[in-house]
Amino acid sequence: MVSIDDYKGREQSYVKHVLLEQYLEALVHKTASAYPQIVYIDGFAGPWQSANENHEDTSFGIALRALRRAKASWRAIGRDVKMTAILVERSPTAFKELEQLPPKFPDIEIIPLKGDFISLIQTILSKIPGGAFSFFLLDPKGWRIRLKAIQPLLSRPNSEVLFNFMFEFINRAASIDDPLVIAGLDELFISSSWRSAFAKANTSDERKAILVGAFENAMIAIGQYKYVCETTILRPDKDRPLYSLLYGTRHDIGLEVFRDCQVKALEAQAKTRAETKVGKAEEKTGQGEMFASLREMAGNEADEFLKSQEKSARDALIALAPDRSAPVLYKDLWPKILSKHVVRLTRLNRIAAQLRKDDILEFPDWEPRRQVPQPNYRIFAKK
Ligand SMILES: C[S@@+](CC[C@H](N)C(=O)[O-])C[C@H]1O[C@@H](n2cnc3c(N)ncnc32)[C@H](O)[C@@H]1O
Known part of the structure; x- marks a missing residue:
């Protein structure tokens, strides 16, 4: 590595x-x-x-x-x-x-x-x-x-x-x-x-x-x-x-x-940037101890970015879900979301499952005990 x-x-x-x-x-x-x-x-x-x-x-x-x-x-x-x-x-x-x-x-x-x-x-x-x-x-x-x-x-x-x-x-x-x-x-x-x-x-x-x-x-x-x-x-x-x-x-x-x-990579970037910034502040002030605790507390800027991307991915999934008269397969829809939003497919799958529970999306082929949508499931908006 x-x-x-x-x-x-x-x-x-x-x-x-x-x-x-x-x-x-x-x-x-x-x-x-x-x-x-x-x-x-x-x-x-x-x-x-x-x-x-x-x-x-x-x-x-x-x-x-x-x-x-x-x-x-x-x-x-x-x-x-x-x-x-x-x-x-x-x-x-x-x-x-x-x-x-x-x-x-x-x-x-x-x-x-x-x-x-x-x-x-x-x-x-x-x-x-x-x-x-x-x-x-x-x-x-x-x-x-x-x-x-x-x-x-x-x-x-x-x-x-x-x-x-x-x-x-x-x-x-x-x-x-x-x-x-x-x-x-x-x-x-x-x-x-x-x-x-x-x-x-x-x-x-x-x-x-x-x-x-x-x-x-x-x-x-x-x-x-x-x-x-x-x-x-x-x-x-x-x-x-x-x-x-x-x-x-x-x-x-x-x-x-x-x-x-x-x-x-974004998580690695957030970590190294937090450390670089704290290191620079330490160098400038000579107050190592104070900044050492700040380093531990440093928030993860990647989390913030990824959360906003997840939110826009969720909105896009709802917006792109077709009418029930013309359903599409999930495998044809998720790439459209991933191509525009920084979200992992595993995460988008969970978002889709939640939208189904919330009665916003419908997957008529959903099988019992499935946690997330499968590639060949049809999907449409529940309006
Ligand atoms: C940014 S560095 C590459 C760093 C490398 N990709 C890495 O991540 O370790 C760019 C390299 O391209 C070489 N270079 C610049 N112009 C070039 C060209 N027209 N054809 C081939 N090599 C070139 C430079 O000498 C330099 O070694």
Whole structure:
């Protein structure tokens, strides 16, 4: 497991890595049951600001361990799945470290590629066999990316992506009236239609929703994803968004697993932020004891956020439940809620069960002794 001790002064990377680790562990294990090969592609691999000599605090280190564990657990029951990692890095110094990896992971095929990620897209694609499942991590340092140039990769079938949208930089750039910056943003968003809403927005939350929403739409259009979900990574010591991780998938199950992992990452973020803030206050005042008790009392900001998301998920479930003349199956309804609200499916199931008890929703197929709705249950609003 990633350790917070490796992330002093860059706690935001810890949160990003908790999410990546949780998700890759689940994804690789699950997809390896159906695909003969899994390919992890790290488009901007680093290492970058790594403090751990085994690179356990880097995205590729996390991915290689997830690939290794999934391979071993399937092999133990007689299934051999080929695991491949394609690691792209432009910096010659960082690339030297990637070149040292293959002998350390003889169970995994590691393909380090040196150079500019965009220029290497055709090479990368040529190394992913048609029958493989692939996962792309795109975590650049800046925001100048021509989204159209990555389309061949993002639109590959049997693939998912996690994209680091550098919100803080992009938000700043969005207010700059310079032709080069404007052209760069147009290439990132593949459109400039967000600009009029952005100009009219009154709050920073509204501006964020516009930029993130526009980029989600661009990812859906370019990658033909069914769902794109966002996780906000906050500054460790300030209540300000730093970047957004955008996850794209074409599968309901991916959405379900992602929300599980996202909730865990948000809880880790709340904990590290509370500790970072208290630590800073201690440093400033020298009053360690007083702040030690505050640290214990520190509320969990994730709880507050998740509660509000649950409430909006409940409202959406009621609003989307059809009339009794045209019921839908629960399995077709829950993804619509999970795609827009940060709520785990297990939690939404309990909310649905409560709405049934409260006579707000009806499930005519509900079987005796069932606690939660089953995928094939019909659902409609009880009006
Ligand atoms: C933010 S760091 C990646 C961190 C890594 N994903 C992690 O979480 O551990 C970005 C890396 O991309 C590299 N880089 C920047 N531009 C690049 C490009 N056009 N092509 C390939 N690598 C690039 C940088 O040298 C840096 O190592």
